[in-house]
Amino acid sequence: xxxxxxxxxxxxxxxxxxxxxxxxxxxxxxxxxxxxxxxxxxxxxxxxxxxxxxxxxxxxxxxxxxxxxxxxxxxxxxxxxx
Numbered sequence: 878x879x880x881x882x883x884x885x886x887x888x889x890x891x892x893x894x895x896x897x898x899x900x901x902x903x904x905x906x907x908x909x910x911x912x913x914x915x916x917x918x919x920x921x922x923x924x925x926x927x928x929x930x931x932x933x934x935x936x937x938x939x940x941x942x943x944x945x946x947x948x949x950x951x952x953x954x955x956x957x958x959x
Contacts (some may be wrong), residue, residue, distance in 0.1 A: 907958050914953035919946035 880905040893901070912920060922943045934942070 907954070910957055911950055911954040915946065915949060915956070917951060922946045 912923075912925060917926055921944065922939070
């Protein structure tokens, strides 16, 4: 059980620290780099970019293509970032 704050206690600052912001920026850069390795069609499956997934595909086909695109993203991430 967590004890309540004293009435005169100030809550912690909810804004991210400079270190948190740097980490977020680095992760965003790493993700953008890995995503750039994917095809436009793969990025479209994640809702990124201007292309859109083929509308004639069934839900199962889209799910499987998204699963394969995610595997390719993981491979790119590991190759670029270890």
